[in-house]
Amino acid sequence: MFCYQCQEAAKGKGCLIRGVCGKTEKVANLQDLMIYTLKGIAILQQKGLEKGIRFPKANHFMLNGLFMTITNTNFNESDFIKKIKEALSLREEIKEQLIGAGIELGKLDDASTFTIETDSEIYAKAESNEVGILATENEDVRSLRELITYGLKGMAAYAEHALALGKENDDIYDFMVKALATTLNDTLSVEDLIALTMETGKFGVETMALLDAANTGAYGNPEITEVNIGTRNNPAILISGHDLKDLEELLEQTKDTGVDVYTHGEMLPAHYYPFFKKYPHFVGNYGNAWWKQNEEFESFNGPILFTTNCIIPPKESYADRVYTTGATGYPGFKHIEERKDDKPKDFSQIIEHAKKLPAPKEIEKGKIVGGFAHAQVLALADKIVEAVKSGAIKKFFVMAGCDGRMKSRSYYTEFAKKLPKDTVILTAGCAKYRYNKLNLGDINGIPRVLDAGQCNDSYSLAVIALKLKEVFQLNDINELPIVYNIAWYEQKAVIVLLALLYLGVKNIHLGPTLPAFLSPNVAKVLVENFGITGIGTVDEDLEKFLG
Numbered sequence: 001m002f003c004y005q006c007q008e009a010a011k012g013k014g015c016l017i018r019g020v021c022g023k024t025e026k027v028a029n030l031q032d033l034m035i036y037t038l039k040g041i042a043i044l045q046q047k048g049l050e051k052g053i054r055f056p057k058a059n060h061f062m063l064n065g066l067f068m069t070i071t072n073t074n075f076n077e078s079d080f081i082k083k084i085k086e087a088l089s090l091r092e093e094i095k096e097q098l099i100g101a102g103i104e105l106g107k108l109d110d111a112s113t114f115t116i117e118t119d120s121e122i123y124a125k126a127e128s129n130e131v132g133i134l135a136t137e138n139e140d141v142r143s144l145r146e147l148i149t150y151g152l153k154g155m156a157a158y159a160e161h162a163l164a165l166g167k168e169n170d171d172i173y174d175f176m177v178k179a180l181a182t183t184l185n186d187t188l189s190v191e192d193l194i195a196l197t198m199e200t201g202k203f204g205v206e207t208m209a210l211l212d213a214a215n216t217g218a219y220g221n222p223e224i225t226e227v228n229i230g231t232r233n234n235p236a237i238l239i240s241g242h243d244l245k246d247l248e249e250l251l252e253q254t255k256d257t258g259v260d261v262y263t264h265g266e267m268l269p270a271h272y273y274p275f276f277k278k279y280p281h282f283v284g285n286y287g288n289a290w291w292k293q294n295e296e297f298e299s300f301n302g303p304i305l306f307t308t309n310c311i312i313p314p315k316e317s318y319a320d321r322v323y324t325t326g327a328t329g330y331p332g333f334k335h336i337e338e339r340k341d342d343k344p345k346d347f348s349q350i351i352e353h354a355k356k357l358p359a360p361k362e363i364e365k366g367k368i369v370g371g372f373a374h375a376q377v378l379a380l381a382d383k384i385v386e387a388v389k390s391g392a393i394k395k396f397f398v399m400a401g402c403d404g405r406m407k408s409r410s411y412y413t414e415f416a417k418k419l420p421k422d423t424v425i426l427t428a429g430c431a432k433y434r435y436n437k438l439n440l441g442d443i444n445g446i447p448r449v450l451d452a453g454q455c456n457d458s459y460s461l462a463v464i465a466l467k468l469k470e471v472f473q474l475n476d477i478n479e480l481p482i483v484y485n486i487a488w489y490e491q492k493a494v495i496v497l498l499a500l501l502y503l504g505v506k507n508i509h510l511g512p513t514l515p516a517f518l519s520p521n522v523a524k525v526l527v528e529n530f531g532i533t534g535i536g537t538v539d540e541d542l543e544k545f546l547g
């Protein structure tokens, strides 16, 4: 195996034996084969697209297949084997359709033609040299191909959430197909791949806008909300991940059952949506970011439902209480099947399970405040502009992104604590857990930590920045008093980063370490054209950013 897609890549280079995330060598190889197969399908889809033929089933399959390979999403060999088999039969279906439409298939690469009969052949193919990341020998080409692929993974996750709410966009699918197919094209130059990387950012913005429209269309605009972090005395279910449709169905099915529902990690921002406030048994948020799940799931006592990443290998004490759905999976966890014929998912076994278990153990008390997505912040625009003009707010710090277990991430807590009182943090994603319980106070009633929501709601932060640029009549988004100090971990953060670059944001600080998949030359392009840098010590950085 060779994997270097996340911030925890072993020794800052790549995982070779077993992932730091817990991914086994076999799963890593199967994920590579999954991606390779999707690329082979994309090459065929592109032949159809050139003649105006789309393949909706393949588009949906692509979203789910990419999503399954995001860090901490799926650790199940059997899920990948099943999916790869489905991919191969889908691939042959597409070929038949193309031939039926009179389209010449021409000479096809291995990714579009290889065949497999048995599971052991799948394992053998997954291990073979032509399939993995290192199959691309040129380090810079490899780096750009992976950067684009990781961006597509993040895009796929967001597009799948939008799709669950009935929103999709063929332009996004067409781009994803083109980009996936292109990463196997050996005739492209480094310059071509850089252009494709920027285009990935453009479609990243479109996908986040689509998801924003889907979420706010279904559940209303997030609004200032106090979220309870204590517990009640009823049995309860903990829901984690990013999928709001799953949450809606779980809340409907737990209504009047005596079972409460709490959010964990990235599901916290669901509390900010007006729609979810109508459920009195939707009690609050339990715990912190994903990497604390070992201890927090243990003390929660009830069943846990994963709708997306981040899963970590469980402790035995709670493993039998964990359920997955959607793209997620883990050996031994029970899986809730997909919606069929427009019927909701069936969560009854989780609810029955919850009834037999004790209420959660309280681990903290109090409230956290959030709900500052674009509509809410723009409603406060006058107040914010006034505070900037009067000098009450000197600077904004965008500290969106991911949290993670690396010790060095304490940087973000210390940074938030040491920021002067006339600064405001704009956040989104699970990065917020490093400072959202610090009680950093407010400026003329505007809280000093404005949480827009999940990582995809970084889109809101971009909308806010563009609006402020307009209000202050600036020519360039970079003239705003905003510093970007972003934390990344997995591939959703990659698409957020590419989206910000596409929007013209410069001088982003990325930590706690720069991606292992950036070759020195690709890193140089990012530094020279966009001013991307890593982080230093808190004191050095504060001096630099405030100077």
Ligand code: SF4
Residues within 6 Å of the ligand: 003, 004, 005, 006, 007, 008, 009, 010, 014, 015, 018, 019, 020, 021, 022, 023, 028, 071, 072
């Ligand atoms: Fe290593 Fe991250 Fe890949 Fe897991 S996802 S194998 S931790 S690089």
Ligand code: SF3
Residues within 6 Å of the ligand: 072, 242, 265, 266, 290, 309, 310, 401, 402, 403, 429, 430, 431, 454, 455, 456, 489, 490, 492, 493
């Ligand atoms: Fe967190 Fe996994 Fe990235 Fe959606 S839940 S931000 S790390």
